[in-house]
Amino acid sequence: MIALLARDLRLAIRAGGGFGLGLAFFLIVSVLVPFAVGPEAEVLARIAPGILWVGALLACLLSLDRIFQLDFEDGSLDLLATAPIPMEGTVAVKALAHWITTGLPLVLAAPVFGALMSLDERGYWWIFVTLLIGTPALSMIGAFGAALTVGLKRGGLLLSLLVLPLYIPTLIFGAEAATRGIGGFDNTTPLLMLAGITAAAVALLPFAASAAIRINLR
Amino acid sequence: MSAMELTVTDLTVARGGVPVLEGLGFRLSAGQVLVLRGPNGSGKTTLLRTLAGLQPPMAGAISLPPEAIAYGAHADGLKATLTVAENLAFWARIHGTHEIEPALDDFNLQALRNRAAQSLSAGQKRRLGLARLLVTGRSLWLLDEPTVSLDVASVALFADAVRAHVAGGGAALIATHIDLGLAADIFDVGPYKADPRAPSRTPSAFDEAFA
Numbered sequence: 001m002i003a004l005l006a007r008d009l010r011l012a013i014r015a016g017g018g019f020g021l022g023l024a025f026f027l028i029v030s031v032l033v034p035f036a037v038g039p040e041a042e043v044l045a046r047i048a049p050g051i052l053w054v055g056a057l058l059a060c061l062l063s064l065d066r067i068f069q070l071d072f073e074d075g076s077l078d079l080l081a082t083a084p085i086p087m088e089g090t091v092a093v094k095a096l097a098h099w100i101t102t103g104l105p106l107v108l109a110a111p112v113f114g115a116l117m118s119l120d121e122r123g124y125w126w127i128f129v130t131l132l133i134g135t136p137a138l139s140m141i142g143a144f145g146a147a148l149t150v151g152l153k154r155g156g157l158l159l160s161l162l163v164l165p166l167y168i169p170t171l172i173f174g175a176e177a178a179t180r181g182i183g184g185f186d187n188t189t190p191l192l193m194l195a196g197i198t199a200a201a202v203a204l205l206p207f208a209a210s211a212a213i214r215i216n217l218r
Numbered sequence: 219m220s221a222m223e224l225t226v227t228d229l230t231v232a233r234g235g236v237p238v239l240e241g242l243g244f245r246l247s248a249g250q251v252l253v254l255r256g257p258n259g260s261g262k263t264t265l266l267r268t269l270a271g272l273q274p275p276m277a278g279a280i281s282l283p284p285e286a287i288a289y290g291a292h293a294d295g296l297k298a299t300l301t302v303a304e305n306l307a308f309w310a311r312i313h314g315t316h317e318i319e320p321a322l323d324d325f326n327l328q329a330l331r332n333r334a335a336q337s338l339s340a341g342q343k344r345r346l347g348l349a350r351l352l353v354t355g356r357s358l359w360l361l362d363e364p365t366v367s368l369d370v371a372s373v374a375l376f377a378d379a380v381r382a383h384v385a386g387g388g389a390a391l392i393a394t395h396i397d398l399g400l401a402a403d404i405f406d407v408g409p410y411k412a413d414p415r416a417p418s419r420t421p422s423a424f425d426e427a428f429a
Contacts, residue, residue: 003311003312004308007308010304011299071295074293074294074295074296075292075293075295076295078267078289078291078293079291079295079309079350081271081272082271082287082288082289083312083313084312084313217272217273218273218274
């Protein structure tokens with residue numbers, strides 16, 4: 001499984017691997033929003049958590065169809081299905097590789113981009129924490145959506161439509177936890193809900209996704 | 219490699235829910251090569267995918283030892299931006315083996331080992347795809363048209379690899395249209411062609427669940 005993780009990470013950073021795509025998109029959103037809503041610091045700081053969360057979510061969505069589609073097209077997925085690793089493990093590892101190449105850079109960059117949105121130090125911290133807890137769920141739910149659409153040509157639109165509703169709970173609790181934390185209020189409840197969604201997604205979805213892949217390989 | 223035997227009894231395989239071959243029965247033991255014959259579209263690939271466990275049989279039974287299968291499909295499962303050695307080393311690690319040098323030697327890939335797979339010719343890619351079989355350490359090779367785009371010399375390399383594999387206690391089931399020069403038994407799928415209009419007698423549980 002480590003071999004699979006190492007391969008996926010290596011593929012992502014080689015030419016055309018798509019590493020940085022999500023990050024670039026996230027940067028564009030963070031740069032454009034202050035131009036669009038105007039330079040008032042209070043307004044920007046108030047909407048910043050929501051904008052950063054929406055930006056991170058869409059950036060994550062952008063690279064989802066790569067998780068299984070390329071392996072399906074070149075036949076690797078068939079070969080992985082006959083390999084000694086269980087398909088559930090393959091799915092979990094590929095979701096992890098997606099998180100490391102897409103989610104983790106967003107988590108690390110979010111406080112920096114928060115500066116463009118006039119966030120204060122407390123804001124940097126809470127954006128960092130909520131994204132760190134929430135983005136693994138985005139990768140895992142996305143891997144499930146990618147598994148459902150893996151056999152389809154141009155499945156990207158269907159994938160987005162399938163996955164976006166599933167992302168909404170993560171978005172609500174993530175942005176709520178960040179907003180409350182920045183405002184100095186108690187945000188234990190939304191943080192626990194966010195962590196719960198991530199834990200449930202990571203625990204259950206590999207099984208659902210591997211069942212979907214097995215059906216799509218027939 | 220442990221002694222292995224593949225036994226197929228009264229097997230019906232289906233593509234897209236339509237039966238293509240029915241009543242199949244054969245046996246493949248260690249040290250044996252079985253060549254599947256049949257015209258295009260006769261269901262050879264469907265049979266191989268079913269045996270590899272990628273799709274469920276519609277009826278009948280397949281008996282084989284666990285983790286015995288190395289499947290070689292039309293697509294080689296190569297990553298264009300990885301080098302020849304990296305591609306092979308990945309599949310070796312996935313299968314828990316670590317030795318890729320013999321496989322590179324056997325398929326004459328040593329000179330290409332640091333080339334990216336995207337810069338290989340079709341025949342070189344195929345050779346790399348076949349070298350993958352050697353690093354899996356699996357005893358039963360299921361091969362689907364393994365000689366496509368190979369030249370005469372490479373076909374000979376491949377035939378040597380199969381010979382060495384079966385001599386070491388392995389077995390191979392090969393769908394091919396050409397004569398590989400191997401001491402092989404022929405299995406013609408023609409007589410087992412299913413009537414596609416006949417309703418399937420045992421709908422799969424998946425179809426039932428969504429009926």
